[in-house]
Amino acid sequence: MKTLLSHFRTATLALSAAGLFALQATAMPVVVPEQVQPVVLAASDCYAIGQQVAEQNGGTLAKASQSTRGGQPVCVIIILVPGKDGQRPRRSEIVVPLN
Incomplete structure (x- = not known):
């Protein structure tokens, strides 16, 4: 029984080591084609624009997200404008071009 446990432990260690070596072998640099468009992080820009709007x-900013309308990037801003005489706030959606 003691030898079976010893063999099992050795096999487990060998498989773990082989897995680590396999992970290192597959961690190769990725070649990116030149036609790929750069990623533009516009969410923070839309948030800043939304704060201004x-x-x-x-009102208060409820949501700011980037979208494409008519092939142009835009920010879709949703604000909550306080209601009159204690009524519920009004939801207002404003689309602003992202420049």
Whole structure:
């Protein structure tokens, strides 16, 4: 029984070591084709634009996201404008070009 446990432990260690070596062998650099468009992080820009739009309209920013409309990148801004006389806030969607 003791030898069976010893063989099992040795086999487990050997398989673990082989797995580590296999992971290192597959970690090769990725070649990116030159036609790939660069990634533009515009979410923070849309958020900043949304903050400005909400401030101009006297509301609070609920959501700011980037979208494409008519082939142009735009920010879709959703603000909540306070209601009059204690009513619920109004939801207002404003589309702003992303420049």
